[in-house]
Amino acid sequence: xxxxxxxxxxxxxxxxxxxxxxxxxxxxxxxxxxxxxxxxxxxxxxxxxxxxxxxxxxxxxxxxxxxxxxxxxxxxxxxxxxxxxxxxxxxxxxxxxxxxxxxxxxxxxxxxxxxxxxxxxxxxxxxxxxxxxxxxxxxxxxxxxxxxxxxxxxxxxxxxxxxxxxxxxxxxxxxxxxxxxxxxxxxxxxxxxxxxxxxxxxxxxxxxxxxxxxxxxxxxxxxxxxxxxxxx
Numbered sequence: 001x002x003x004x005x006x007x008x009x010x011x012x013x014x015x016x017x018x019x020x021x022x023x024x025x026x027x028x029x030x031x032x033x034x035x036x037x038x039x040x041x042x043x044x045x046x047x048x049x050x051x052x053x054x055x056x057x058x059x060x061x062x063x064x065x066x067x068x069x070x071x072x073x074x075x076x077x078x079x080x081x082x083x084x085x086x087x088x089x090x091x092x093x094x095x096x097x098x099x100x101x102x103x104x105x106x107x108x109x110x111x112x113x114x115x116x117x118x119x120x121x122x123x124x125x126x127x128x129x130x131x132x133x134x135x136x137x138x139x140x141x142x143x144x145x146x147x148x149x150x151x152x153x154x155x156x157x158x159x160x161x162x163x164x165x166x167x168x169x170x171x172x173x174x175x176x177x178x179x180x181x182x183x184x185x186x187x188x189x190x191x192x193x194x195x196x197x198x199x200x201x202x203x204x205x206x207x208x209x210x211x212x213x214x215x216x217x218x219x220x221x222x223x224x225x226x227x228x229x230x231x232x
Contacts, residue, residue, distance in 0.1 A: 020114035020171035021123045021150060026130075030153075034130040037149050047084040057083065057192065061097070064190070068106040078119075081141050089148035096120075096148060098186030099169070102178070109138055114171075120147025 026034070048054035061079050062072070069075040082100075086093040103121040104110035116123050117137040126146055127135045137143050154165040166182055167173035 020112065020116055021126070021169060022171050023123075023125050023129075031130060034149060034153060038131050038135075038145055046080075047087040057093075060192065061190075065106070078140060081144050085141070085144040085148045089152040091148055091151060092186075094190040094192055095182070095186050096144075096151075097190040098182050098184075099147075099151070099166075101185045101189060102181045103170075108140070108143075118143035118147075120144060122146045122150065126150060 046054060048057065058076060058079055062075050065075055065079065069078060082096055083093045086096040100106055100119050103116075104119050106119065108119060110119070110121065111117055112121055114123070119140070120143055122137050122143060124137065127133070127137065130149075131146070135142055135146075137146065151165060151169050154168040155162065158164040158168070163176075163179045164173060166179040167175065170178040172178045
């Protein structure tokens with residue numbers, strides 16, 4: 001086996017339950033809005049509330065991620081980017097970490113059999129649709145920017161229905177396996193201490209929380225980027 005073929009085989013083997021977002025025509029206004037969102041530059045300032053918030057979150061998440069991304073500086077760069085891009089898109093950073101775990105196993109150069117790329121397994125057609133020709137989906141911030149923007153777009157389409165939005169993201173709309181895997185990773189692997197009260201309250205009011213079917217099919221997530229405009 002040639003060296004190039006070996007590398008490609010390794011990359012293809014990295015997917016966990018990698019996605020294959022399906023092409024859907026966009027209205028001109030939606031396409032323009034998504035394109036503008038993608039084209040924004042690197043963050044001008046931190047997405048954390050304050051320095052202590054940053055230290056607490058980064059320390060905790062870095063500890064959990066240590067076995068998956070060994071180099072400390074690379075790990076912290078990754079976590080800062082995830083926090084910023086998720087917060088900017090109105091997403092829970094813990095949710096995005098859970099999605100990445102399921103999609104790529106935190107492998108930067110993962111490639112699915114369908115051709116989805118990078119941490120968040122973004123399909124290349126998105127570059128042609130809303131990006132620039134030279135956008136590199138293996139670049140950390142570019143991949144996270146696309147992935148978070150796409151998930152936010154699907155959430156808006158589904159009026160905040162996370163179950164259906166995740167199904168769209170993975171190309172498996174209506175099937176429970178992928179949303180349940182992301183939910184499990186989010187709440188069991190990446191839940192943060194300040195989320196515990198919210199999760200406990202939800203469990204108390206949802207008897208089916210531990211059932212195999214999606215336990216909060218209609219749990220809504222607030223829509224639009226507007227709440228995070230101050231850091232865009």
